[in-house]
Amino acid sequence: MKKLLILLLLPVILLTACKDDNGTDPEPVKTFTLDAESTEVTGSSSAFDIGFYNTLTNTGDTEITFRCRMEMVDLLDGHQATFCWGVGDNGTCYPPQSDDFTSDPGRDVTLQPGESISTPEFLCYLYPNGVIGESTVRYIVYEVENEENSQSVEITINAGL
Numbered sequence: 001m002k003k004l005l006i007l008l009l010l011p012v013i014l015l016t017a018c019k020d021d022n023g024t025d026p027e028p029v030k031t032f033t034l035d036a037e038s039t040e041v042t043g044s045s046s047a048f049d050i051g052f053y054n055t056l057t058n059t060g061d062t063e064i065t066f067r068c069r070m071e072m073v074d075l076l077d078g079h080q081a082t083f084c085w086g087v088g089d090n091g092t093c094y095p096p097q098s099d100d101f102t103s104d105p106g107r108d109v110t111l112q113p114g115e116s117i118s119t120p121e122f123l124c125y126l127y128p129n130g131v132i133g134e135s136t137v138r139y140i141v142y143e144v145e146n147e148e149n150s151q152s153v154e155i156t157i158n159a160g161l
Helices: 002-017
Strands: 032-036 040-044 050-058 064-074 080-085 109-111 122-127 133-143 146-160
Touching: 032 133, 032 146, 040 050, 050 109, 050 146, 064 080, 080 133, 122 133, 122 146
Parallel strands: 040 146
Antiparallel strands: 032 050, 050 122, 064 109, 064 133, 080 122, 133 146
16 A cells, blocks of 8 residues: 555656746756857958858757847948858848848747857858948847847958958
């Protein structure tokens, strides 16, 4: 009888041990890092484009689906910026932009815990179009299900002679 009672109570004990202080299941940890190769990039104004690289890593303990937004913090007249985003056949390089821009929902990137994307899945460009000067662009990567869970990197690009 004692063995039967223990067998019946064991699942209850195990389930209770897995709950947090409020008696609910703990939320999975959804954390990630966004690292830029550099926050200041220099290139020639006569170059077709000036590229810079980012690495996005899921450091949490559950899968996360991401989207990317590009904000023109201080874009010099004549400059344009863009980015490549996505994995495999789902990836794309967007055309140069002069305004803020968000990646298409159909191009979301899903990373498992410990997975990363870098070049060519997340590559950013400035198109100086022959204009000498400096522009600053912010790239914001966020969790699709929770935009508050975001990280950003601000890149200043100097297009010189």
